[in-house]
Amino acid sequence: MVAGEASGDLLASLLIDGLRPRFPDAALVGIGGPQMIARGFQSWWPQERLAVRGYIEVLRHYAEIAGIRRQLRARLxxxxxxxxxxxxxPDFNLDLEAALRGRGIRTVHFVCPSIWAWRADRIEKIRAAADHVLCIFPFEPALLAEQGVSASYVGHPLANVIPMQADQAAARRALGLDEGRPVVALLPGSRRSELRYLAARFFGAAAQMRKARPTLQFVAPIIPSLSADAEALLAASGMADAIRLVDGRSHEVLAACDVTLIASGTATLEAALFKRPMVIAYNMNRVSWHLMHRQQLQPWVGLPNILCNDFVVPELLQDAATPQALAEATLAWLDAPERVAALQDRFARLHAELQRDTSTLCANAIEKVLQA
Known part of the structure; x- marks a missing residue:
């Protein structure tokens, strides 16, 4: 297995939970994160070596990443x-899968690349790379079947991990937050490049929000490998006394908060499953932004908006993601209880649509591939 970032670590850990009872003696090896390792996975390289996003950022690390892929392919x-x-x-795994499959090794790709959102041409790579695709959104298998790719819907693992109704008060107590004061969660991303481009904007937005509402509490979950970077950026922002950084614990933070300012990515779906109003933001290298923006197929970037087929939450991207704009959009949720209630109802319906016994469905599909 190869899981290249924190969200993939979670997906893979749930898949492992389904595989272990059926294949108790299986050796699970490759590249993975702490949740996979806790389940007996042997990671040959640190997962963080692959956690790079954006064309320019990937180019800077291309030699290292390509070298890891060559060594991994040879070892496999x-x-x-x-x-x-x-x-x-997909940028790392599809080429690797195609090379392995071309030599006769069976391959499964877990999570259909977002060909319905951007880079539709990637379907050719998927067809060459995967014997089977495990899809986390219900409309994807039919889309892949039209292109001759075997696939099955396994539900979204997060829909079973996250409760339909989170205990906000318990989460606040666990984090040491004041239960009576509003909480704003700041999630600037799980990659070093995201932290670099977003953290200062998020911390600046928090400063403006604190001026407008001194009673607000701010908490930011940061993956442990990025703690030092986040602490340095927080110190430079002058907000070290007002924003609490916590190692990981993003689910507790989302359960505790009233609203979140959040980087576009899987975390936005987690926030939706926690029924939390949010402002989605993103900023990256300018050249990477233009290259990716040109390939966008839908008007939305955030998963909650894509899945709801509407701008149910604001998106402030690239130059629009100024601290002032982020602060104003985040505070607006705190003044609109009826809007929040309507959003929570929509997110509850989305949650129900995504709930399946993912671990078992993944194991069933994988067993069929092995028996083919």
């Missing part, structure tokens, strides 16, 4: 696993 071809499972990270 020597050891000849019964199955390779690529967990998301």
């Amino acid at each position: 071809l020597q050891e000849w696993p019964q199955l390779f499972i690529g967990i998301d990270a």
Whole structure:
């Protein structure tokens, strides 16, 4: 298996939970994160080595990433696993899967690349790379079937991990927050490049929000490997006394908050499943932005908006993601209880649509691939 970032680590850990009872003696190896390792996975390289996003950022690290992929391919071809499972990270995994499949190793790709949102031409790569695709959104298998790709809908793993109704008071107590004061969650991303481009904007927005509402509490979950970077950026912002950084614990933070300012990505779906109003933001290298923007197929970037087929939450991207604009859009949710209630109702329906026994469905599909 290869899971190239924190969200993939979570997906893979749930998949492992389904595989272990059925294949108790299976050796699980490759590249993974802490949740996979806790389940007995052996990671040959640190997951953080692959957690790079954006064209320019990838180019800067291309030699290292390509070198890891070459070494991994050679080792897998020597050891000849019964199955390779690529967990998301399509830029890394699809080429690797195609090379392995071309030599006769069965392959599964977990999470259909967003060909319905951008880079529709990637379907050719998927067809060459994967014996089977595990899809987390219900409309994807039919889309892939039209292109001759075997696929099955397994539900979204997060829909089963996150409760339909989170205990906000308990989460606040667990985090040491005042239960009677509003909480704003700041989630600037799980990649170093995201932190670099977004953290200062988020911390600046928090400063403006604190001026407008001194009673607000701010908490930012940061993956442990980025703690030092986040602390340095927070110190430079002058907000170290007002924003609490916590290692990981993003689910507790989302359960505790009233509203979140959040980087576009899987975390926005987590926020939606926690029924939290949000402002989605993104900023990246300017050249990367223009290249990606040109390939966008839908008017939305955030997963909640894509899945609801509407701008149910604001998106402030690239130059629009100024601290002032982010602060104003975030505070607006705190003044609109009826709007929040309507959003929570829509997110509850989305949650129900995504709930399936993902671990079992993944194991069923994988067993069929192994028996083919």
